[in-house]
Amino acid sequence: MDEILLYRRDRGWGTRNHVLVLPLVASASGVARAIARGTEAVWVAHDYEPTPDDLQQNRDRIARTLAGFAANPNVAAALLVADTPERSALLDRIRAAGQRADLVVVTEAGGFRAAVEQGRGRLEALLSGAAAARRERAPVSALILGTECGGSDALSGITANPALGAASDHLVDAGGTVILAETTELIGAEHLLARRAASPQVAEAIYTIIHRYEAVVRAHGEDIRGANPAPGNIEGGLTTIEEKSLGAAKKGGTRAIRQVVEYAVRPAAQGLVIMDTPGHDIEQMVGMVAGGAQVAVFTTGRGTPTGSAIAPVIKVATNSHTASRMQDNIDLNAGLILDGTETLESMGRRIYEAVLAVAQGETTKAERLGHREFSISRYPFAVLDRAGAAR
Amino acid sequence: MSAARPAVLLLDARDTAAIALAPLQPGTAVDVRRGGETVRVVAETLIPFGHKIAVAAMAAGAPVIKYGEVIGVATAEIRPGQHVHVHNVRSDRAR
Amino acid sequence: MAEAPPTFRGWKRPDGALGIRRHFLVIPSVVCAAQAARTAAEGAPGAVAIEHQHGCAQLGGDAHLTEQVLAGLGTHPNVAGTLVVSLGCETVQGAALHRSIAGRGQRAEFVGIQQSGGTIAAVAAGRQALERLRNGAASDPEVALTWADLRVGIEAGWLGIPPAQARVFSEVIDRLLRAGATVMQAVPDGRDGPDPRPQGARGAAGPVPRDAATLPYATPPGGRGAFRMEAPRSRIAQKTGLAAAGAHVILSPLVEGLPAGCPVAPVVHVGIAPHARPFAGDVDVMLDEIPSAGAAAAVVAALGRACLEETALEALGDFEMAIHRIAPTM
Numbered sequence: 001m002d003e004i005l006l007y008r009r010d011r012g013w014g015t016r017n018h019v020l021v022l023p024l025v026a027s028a029s030g031v032a033r034a035i036a037r038g039t040e041a042v043w044v045a046h047d048y049e050p051t052p053d054d055l056q057q058n059r060d061r062i063a064r065t066l067a068g069f070a071a072n073p074n075v076a077a078a079l080l081v082a083d084t085p086e087r088s089a090l091l092d093r094i095r096a097a098g099q100r101a102d103l104v105v106v107t108e109a110g111g112f113r114a115a116v117e118q119g120r121g122r123l124e125a126l127l128s129g130a131a132a133a134r135r136e137r138a139p140v141s142a143l144i145l146g147t148e149c150g151g152s153d154a155l156s157g158i159t160a161n162p163a164l165g166a167a168s169d170h171l172v173d174a175g176g177t178v179i180l181a182e183t184t185e186l187i188g189a190e191h192l193l194a195r196r197a198a199s200p201q202v203a204e205a206i207y208t209i210i211h212r213y214e215a216v217v218r219a220h221g222e223d224i225r226g227a228n229p230a231p232g233n234i235e236g237g238l239t240t241i242e243e244k245s246l247g248a249a250k251k252g253g254t255r256a257i258r259q260v261v262e263y264a265v266r267p268a269a270q271g272l273v274i275m276d277t278p279g280h281d282i283e284q285m286v287g288m289v290a291g292g293a294q295v296a297v298f299t300t301g302r303g304t305p306t307g308s309a310i311a312p313v314i315k316v317a318t319n320s321h322t323a324s325r326m327q328d329n330i331d332l333n334a335g336l337i338l339d340g341t342e343t344l345e346s347m348g349r350r351i352y353e354a355v356l357a358v359a360q361g362e363t364t365k366a367e368r369l370g371h372r373e374f375s376i377s378r379y380p381f382a383v384l385d386r387a388g389a390a391r
Numbered sequence: 392m393s394a395a396r397p398a399v400l401l402l403d404a405r406d407t408a409a410i411a412l413a414p415l416q417p418g419t420a421v422d423v424r425r426g427g428e429t430v431r432v433v434a435e436t437l438i439p440f441g442h443k444i445a446v447a448a449m450a451a452g453a454p455v456i457k458y459g460e461v462i463g464v465a466t467a468e469i470r471p472g473q474h475v476h477v478h479n480v481r482s483d484r485a486r
Numbered sequence: 487m488a489e490a491p492p493t494f495r496g497w498k499r500p501d502g503a504l505g506i507r508r509h510f511l512v513i514p515s516v517v518c519a520a521q522a523a524r525t526a527a528e529g530a531p532g533a534v535a536i537e538h539q540h541g542c543a544q545l546g547g548d549a550h551l552t553e554q555v556l557a558g559l560g561t562h563p564n565v566a567g568t569l570v571v572s573l574g575c576e577t578v579q580g581a582a583l584h585r586s587i588a589g590r591g592q593r594a595e596f597v598g599i600q601q602s603g604g605t606i607a608a609v610a611a612g613r614q615a616l617e618r619l620r621n622g623a624a625s626d627p628e629v630a631l632t633w634a635d636l637r638v639g640i641e642a643g644w645l646g647i648p649p650a651q652a653r654v655f656s657e658v659i660d661r662l663l664r665a666g667a668t669v670m671q672a673v674p675d676g677r678d679g680p681d682p683r684p685q686g687a688r689g690a691a692g693p694v695p696r697d698a699a700t701l702p703y704a705t706p707p708g709g710r711g712a713f714r715m716e717a718p719r720s721r722i723a724q725k726t727g728l729a730a731a732g733a734h735v736i737l738s739p740l741v742e743g744l745p746a747g748c749p750v751a752p753v754v755h756v757g758i759a760p761h762a763r764p765f766a767g768d769v770d771v772m773l774d775e776i777p778s779a780g781a782a783a784a785v786v787a788a789l790g791r792a793c794l795e796e797t798a799l800e801a802l803g804d805f806e807m808a809i810h811r812i813a814p815t816m
Contacts, residue, residue, distance in 0.1 A: 029806060030802070049743075112768045234477055328605060
């Protein structure tokens with residue numbers, strides 16, 4: 001199958017046709033919620049609040065995440081909710097990316113209630129504009145697939161991640177793009193990844209982003225254990241970050257790595273790319289979706305229900321026990337590989353076919369349950385900048 | 392559990408630990424194909440599902456190998472059949 | 487002639503704490519459990535689910551601070567019972583959080599998503615747990631409280647409150663202290679940048695005396711009186727920290743940004759003109775550029791009203807939460 005049915009936008013192809021209400025600051029979350037309530041629009045909340053001591057690198061990181069999320073091709077139109085008029089720069093940026101967007105500024109609207117009323121009016125216009133969209137024939141290569149693992153156990157690196165890797169290879173071979181992320185969960189596997197880099201620059205970038213996170217941990221005088229591996233990973237049999245990473249890296253399959261991008265940056269290359277994100281499940285998903293991922297596969301050993309407000313997330317369990325216990329939240333069971341009823345190859349095929357089906361409208365459990373987790377990664381490297389400046 | 396599924400899984404011939412695909416009660420003997428030969432190890436304590444059982448001896452300070460790669464360092468002497476996990480292995484990274 | 491001091495309807499908790507609300511707090515120990523927490527709370531009388539972005543992939547000290555804040559909210563005197571909803575694999579372990587809250591004498595329940603077998607089962611178990619908490623809390627005796635039983639948290643206003651309006655806050659704090667209330671003033675860490683307030687306004691929004699004891703972020707005071715609390719610049723994180731320290735009610739000078747509520751404590755917004763003019767309908771008191779003579783009394787009265795009855799923001803179910811971060815996520 002090299003053609004699938006997607007929504008055509010100026011800035012790419014979408015697997016969904018959402019209208020998004022997006023608060024630009026934490027205190028606007030309540031207004032966003034009130035505007036979206038009872039409508040077909042989706043909305044998210046977050047806890048980012050700009051303060052005078054906020055670093056420029058942090059503001060940039062947050063801004064590009066919000067802009068990328070709002071401009072994702074799965075979003076037909078976005079209504080931004082801001083506290084003050086200064087935020088309108090983000091509206092311009094989102095429109096410049098080719099996205100249909102509008103803005104409500106609470107102070108200009110005249111307070112909370114007035115902002116909700118104004119927001120409802122503007123949202124209605126965006127909703128009726130989006131209603132006309134229809135799917136068209138699109139190349140499979142239009143897909144950017146986000147890959148993630150969470151609640152990992154020892155089986156993650158044996159069943160679900162390698163099967164996802166096989167699916168990843170299929171998509172890359174079809175001309176699509178696959179994002180491998182969670183940099184802290186690549187610590188210990190970097191040499192294997194660097195070997196597959198398409199160029200020396202990409203190889204160097206792989207080492208750089210991984211060593212950078214290690215340096216952050218050391219600079220904070222902390223031990224990464226507890227954060228990574230997490231207690232659930234350890235209960236599930238993963239002993240060290242290296243062991244977890246060797247299993248995590250398998251999500252990326254076997255194809256060459258074309259590019260390394262920063263958090264929430266859209267890949268310029270097609271094929272397999274690495275995005276620098278933390279291992280925090282939600283921050284990672286948001287980063288990939290802000291970078292243009294229209295669909296994601298999320299493997300899990302212990303089980304996790306999370307999704308994304310604007311991109312369908314396919315949950316793949318590593319083992320039949322979790323797949324059955326958490327069947328309300330799990331879409332596919334890679335534990336069948338261990339049970340002998342599927343091979344790595346056949347499971348990889350199944351995941352790939354699920355990606356195509358979901359991209360064309362089949363819903364996932366996380367979608368049906370309305371999961372809309374949203375969390376923005378803050379700039380993590382200030383401690384290194386300060387140490388560098390002090391030298 | 393089907394008879395076709397082995398009790399443990401060794402991912403690479405160089406690995407010093409294998410993964411239990413079912414909980415192994417203490418005293419359970421398992422045969423592991425490692426390189427060209429079969430190694431028999433006896434679980435010294437309970438090895439939970441997904442956890443590692445040593446298939447080769449490791450001295451304190453020796454690397455622990457899984458996936459054919461170093462996943463950590465033994466913090467004490469480890470005998471074949473012992474549970475290999477956070478109590479006797481430490482990471483080499485990110486501390 | 488002195489008026490009788492105002493009294494507020496309150497409840498006495500099993501651990502002896504006195505509160506002015508009867509919230510049943512649903513705390514997800516990790517961001518991944520927030521949806522299940524929210525759904526379990528929906529429609530449950532008195533249930534308030536909080537939402538945060540933490541609990542996953544946090545480094546030691548940062549994870550510890552998150553747990554401390556969540557435990558502080560879970561044991562808040564305005565909370566009649568707490569349900570912890572855990573995923574199971576998270577850095578900030580839900581089971582440990584539940585034990586910590588229960589160990590401090592709070593009525594507490596626990597639900598684990600992985601343990602229950604998914605979110606649908608967890609939500610059902612959560613609803614039953616909330617019912618048990620409600621039934622248990624029915625025995626909390628009603629008591630009449632005065633200012634002397636209450637802690638008032640005061641947010642800082644870093645953009646600088648002009649001197650005339652700042653004096654009103656000083657007077658408010660004096661009145662509260664004279665009435666016997668305990669006051670906690672959030673003080674942003676001065677190290678992270680120059681103080682943008684004009685010289686004459688320094689000390690404004692910080693009228694608690696310099697020799698008052700300083701509390702670390704989100705730490706309850708050991709006794710009564712006036713305290714300063716270390717806090718970040720984020721106003722929402724200040725509210726959360728004051729609440730975690732046991733503030734029954736929070737005073738928020740609205741000098742910048744939007745009004746925002748708090749899950750466990752009513753927030754009284756004092757609009758600082760001219761910035762807050764657009765929020766005239768949303769704030770509880772508007773302070774003109776030249777405040778009226780009765781302004782401080784009006785603010786204290788608004789605080790009293792918020793202790794007595796549900797505020798507009800509470801009725802809307804509108805509040806925000808943010809936990810101070812001391813390290814990046816991993």
